[in-house]
Amino acid sequence: MAQAWTLKSRPQGTPTLDNFELVGIELPALEPGMVRLANRWLSVDPYMRGRMNDVKSYVPPFAIGEPLQGGAIGEVVESSADGLKAGDLVLHMAGWRDEAVLPASAVQKLPELGVPPEAYLGQMGMPGMTAYFGLLEVASAKEGDVVFVSAAAGAVGSTVVQIAKAKGMKVIGAAGGADKCAWVKGLGADAVIDYKAGPVIKQLMDVAPGGIDVYFDNVGGDHLDAALATAKERARFAICGMIEMYNTGAPTQLRYAARIIGARLRIQGFIVSDYMARAPEFYRDMAGWAQAGKLKREETVLEGLARTPDAFLGLFSGGNTGKMLVRV
């Protein structure tokens, strides 16, 4: 029998293992136009935390007692759909489980970019697209800009660092701890900030005395305030995530909010799904940079469906370098 992780109860604050339950699920029959999948890789992402609250947002909340959803790479084990055959690897949203039966319209064959399948859940997938469109479109970052990115050792942030370098920008990445900072430096960042080593704002002022042109926000809170404090005139902020407040619900405290006025800052929130129609641009550029050896990738992999909640919880305790994944 197939197994899936359900949301047993809504987390109050930081989620715990008690919020999740692994249950047996009945799969639908394989009707014409459908495929049966064995999942190989599951993605866990910070945005899923928001769907665990009973709050209307850009995606509906997860229902209690129902299987959770998320990006996954599955292998077709049985197909009654044209164009899909056993052995094909596909990207789909029926994650947090080991098997699924889905209509062909709900799966997408992996592009051929010469990277392993799991990369399509990270740098060559949704997190990579988030980095690409957030940096280049939302923040209008261009050659010569000084770019500050928070959570720079994460799936999105590490790709921001590398796209920025590939485009000729100066990059400052913030991450937690010496190991992650060293890894971010190894990706090409011109400077790194260890947010565990002292106030972000002071460190940012030290490494960017002339200020920043662009801030790519994955964290919110003190990182956002530091960016406000150091922003040059007409700097652009792409607001992608605020992981600092997803669990605590504590208000964001900004000492430098009034710089929005004096420095004429533009602060723009975005959702990567708005850019799906432009995925070919992303794949084209990323394939080129990958072939030129300009992209490094790292995954933090937990083994087995049983570890999926652990992987998810690890996102909030800094447990991952690069993309956090589960191998089924």
Added chain:
Amino acid sequence: MAQAWTLKSRPQGTPTLDNFELVGIELPALEPGMVRLANRWLSVDPYMRGRMNDVKSYVPPFAIGEPLQGGAIGEVVESSADGLKAGDLVLHMAGWRDEAVLPASAVQKLPELGVPPEAYLGQMGMPGMTAYFGLLEVASAKEGDVVFVSAAAGAVGSTVVQIAKAKGMKVIGAAGGADKCAWVKGLGADAVIDYKAGPVIKQLMDVAPGGIDVYFDNVGGDHLDAALATAKERARFAICGMIEMYNTGAPTQLRYAARIIGARLRIQGFIVSDYMARAPEFYRDMAGWAQAGKLKREETVLEGLARTPDAFLGLFSGGNTGKMLVRV
């Protein structure tokens, strides 16, 4: 001897009368190309508070012991400049004093829009331009939008209300106290919020259950947070002022900052001087609305140069309805 208000000491927190000193000043000789002015009207504006701190910003800080500056309407009493003669009324920046001698390049003859001279320090001047370009350009407000504006009884906010109505928008104005709210309603606002009567966020949700498309911020703090909480998808915020934090220096607390992401908000700071080259558009539209009877104006007038610091301090205690002015 001419007299001018100087900055005696930098305010810590809310300014007090002790921070200001009235002194006699020596005026320069009237050389060719210059005019001697008797000031008739002086402007005090919230942005001046920022210049009283010793902090680099978009305008340099006021110097201790030097005359303060600000918008003023002066009458030419003696002229050695072509095109300017005794009796002409001009707009200039040598406010906070009774007399001035200036080069003709530093003064501007008042446009002929059929309004009294003091209006060029308010609705037909810098505050009006701030409202016009902030609403229509920075926030891209258009017919049918639901617009929320804070400090709606102030010089800028009251003009935002009226321009928005003239352009076919729905307007919600926030102000402090029943009298100001009644006045804002009389300007045409569809709904008003008395921020002294209860939490802004709850009141805003009540009057705009479908959310807001545009927020014009003069206040920051709880008003900004309420706007974040109620913003529709792709709402635009024009950040013009944050008077709530000018004196306290306390951090802005935002419970709804993460809505920037989910609702794809655009938050843009601006300075009206960036739009000076486009002043003719402003004068053209405002003259049209004035002739059509769509613009109301109110001034809170204090009499005499001696009251200038009182007028300025009143800005931070809600002492003005409409534009705060000093008649010399």
